[in-house]
Amino acid sequence: MPMGASDSKSLRTSGQVDGNPAEFEYTRNGELQLLSYRFADSDRVETLQREDIIALLPVHAQFPDDYSILYVVPPDNASARKIPLFQSMIATRLPEHFIHDFSPSGSSCWRLRSDRDGNKGRPNLHVVISTLSGAGLALDLFYNVVKNVLSYTGLQESRDYVVHCTQSERTITELTTSVFLPRANEGNAQAIVLLSGDGGVVDVVNALLGGRRSNQYVRPSIALLPLGTGNALAHSLDITADNTLGLATMIKGAHQPLPLFKATFSPGARMLVHEGSRQERLQFDAGGVSAIYGAVVCSWGFHAGLVADSDTAEYRKFGAERFQMAAKEALFPADGSEPHRYKAMVSLLRRSSERTSKEEWQTLDREEHMYVLATLVSSLEKGFTISPASKPLDGKLRLVHFGPMPSDEVMRIMGQAYQGGHHVDEEAVGYEDVDGVRVDFGGREENARWRRICVDGKIILVEPDGWVEVRKVENGAVDIVCMP
Ligand SMILES: Nc1ncnc2c1ncn2[C@@H]1O[C@H](COP(=O)(O)OP(=O)(O)OP(=O)(O)O)[C@@H](O)[C@H]1O
Numbered sequence: 001m002p003m004g005a006s007d008s009k010s011l012r013t014s015g016q017v018d019g020n021p022a023e024f025e026y027t028r029n030g031e032l033q034l035l036s037y038r039f040a041d042s043d044r045v046e047t048l049q050r051e052d053i054i055a056l057l058p059v060h061a062q063f064p065d066d067y068s069i070l071y072v073v074p075p076d077n078a079s080a081r082k083i084p085l086f087q088s089m090i091a092t093r094l095p096e097h098f099i100h101d102f103s104p105s106g107s108s109c110w111r112l113r114s115d116r117d118g119n120k121g122r123p124n125l126h127v128v129i130s131t132l133s134g135a136g137l138a139l140d141l142f143y144n145v146v147k148n149v150l151s152y153t154g155l156q157e158s159r160d161y162v163v164h165c166t167q168s169e170r171t172i173t174e175l176t177t178s179v180f181l182p183r184a185n186e187g188n189a190q191a192i193v194l195l196s197g198d199g200g201v202v203d204v205v206n207a208l209l210g211g212r213r214s215n216q217y218v219r220p221s222i223a224l225l226p227l228g229t230g231n232a233l234a235h236s237l238d239i240t241a242d243n244t245l246g247l248a249t250m251i252k253g254a255h256q257p258l259p260l261f262k263a264t265f266s267p268g269a270r271m272l273v274h275e276g277s278r279q280e281r282l283q284f285d286a287g288g289v290s291a292i293y294g295a296v297v298c299s300w301g302f303h304a305g306l307v308a309d310s311d312t313a314e315y316r317k318f319g320a321e322r323f324q325m326a327a328k329e330a331l332f333p334a335d336g337s338e339p340h341r342y343k344a345m346v347s348l349l350r351r352s353s354e355r356t357s358k359e360e361w362q363t364l365d366r367e368e369h370m371y372v373l374a375t376l377v378s379s380l381e382k383g384f385t386i387s388p389a390s391k392p393l394d395g396k397l398r399l400v401h402f403g404p405m406p407s408d409e410v411m412r413i414m415g416q417a418y419q420g421g422h423h424v425d426e427e428a429v430g431y432e433d434v435d436g437v438r439v440d441f442g443g444r445e446e447n448a449r450w451r452r453i454c455v456d457g458k459i460i461l462v463e464p465d466g467w468v469e470v471r472k473v474e475n476g477a478v479d480i481v482c483m484p
Helices: 096-102 138-152 171-185 198-210 232-236 247-252 302-309 321-331 407-417
Strands: 012-017 020-029 032-039 045-049 053-058 066-073 085-092 125-129 162-165 191-196 221-226 254-257 261-265 270-273 278-281 290-294 297-301 345-351 359-363 371-375 379-381 397-402 430-434 436-440 452-455 458-461 467-472 479-482
Touching: 020 096, 053 096, 053 247, 066 138, 066 247, 085 138, 125 138, 125 171, 138 191, 138 221, 138 247, 162 171, 171 198, 191 198, 198 221, 198 232, 198 290, 221 232, 221 247, 232 379, 247 479, 261 452, 297 302, 297 467, 302 321, 302 371, 302 452, 302 458, 321 407, 345 430, 371 436, 397 436, 397 467
Parallel strands: 125 162, 125 191, 191 221, 221 479
Antiparallel strands: 012 020, 012 085, 020 032, 032 045, 053 066, 066 085, 254 479, 261 290, 261 467, 270 278, 270 458, 297 371, 297 452, 345 359, 345 436, 371 397, 397 430, 436 467, 452 458
């Protein structure tokens, strides 16, 4: 029977909550999905809303009417608690529609259990805790919430999954190179519960694509629990559309290939690390060219500058606010000068047709720029819709660009990005679907500050006559779990 909200009979049932008689009522009305239950003995009414529910799991085959409802109580301003509180209850004889809406379905349930056997006895489910991501809450979330959720699905630490905590900024890369890549090459299906921001995903992707891949390579699946600062991927994939910090998606979602881009650089390009105080060489691709892969954004100009300037311990304390603080400083320099006019030649790649795959590079008319940003996602942080046309996992690379303009005008235009992405409707803003973008400095910028490129939060400094080129990648490296 198709589940229609008009079938009111199955929206009300008499049952039990933790063994106490109760009347259930399930309300479904557009976005609103609410379960209320009235206890028979006291008339007390409690409610549970969709945003707080992680999942509904059967208790035992012998008790088909019993379900565990896993849910969270989000942190509120009144308490010192910064992470959601995990809660569960046993509900007996729930409304059918509620069971339908909140149970992991056979086809969409993520393969948490799939690799318990047949892989030399070692679990291929990994939990990676990036301890310093965002506000540093990942460890707390794992031990107080995630571990409980996994145990309700029947999974135990050591027996069924391995926990890895980051010790340094290299931990995720090393783990990927030593464990995930060799096992993927042996044909193992691996699942990674990743408690981090976008940086953790990018580290996994780069380490996977930086090594050799065999013919048996199986893309690991990442369930992202967004604990970073910007969490662009999670916002763009609707993983943050509820209060469960990715747990509802982890349990009920399905895995799909994560679209990627590749940024290649001229030989003198270097990664800036430790707040820009040190430089490291980039990894090389199979053709010996310096390359980084990304899933979110590659930018030059105003955006790259504010990400780089705000990547300090001091700024990080302010969370996502740091980007707006750095933006104001860049637009209204203390000495009262105008914001910088970024100089380079910018070209866009468009394939002339899908069939011929003939490449056509088209150079932008202006040689001075303010904003040049290519992205695979819609939002760079909560509420900041940089590319409103982007749909989750659509694999389209979109370029947002504009030339120099007065600071107030930049503020006004970027403010529109916080109003649903209306900046792209402005005449001064270019917004297009591209296959690639290239920035050639050609000696136009002497000061290194204006030659910084941002790839998913990492900052790469290009030499004065260097270049960067971004292209979509055809074959992905990982799957990501999101709601179907
Ligand atoms: N124990 C640690 N010691 C040093 N560096 C760490 C440690 N744990 C994580 N890191 C580093 O901290 C950074 C966190 O990046 P991540 O992207 O996960 O979070 P974020 O930058 O706060 O979020 P977002 O990228 O979503 O804005 C990464 O560079 C990671 O390597």
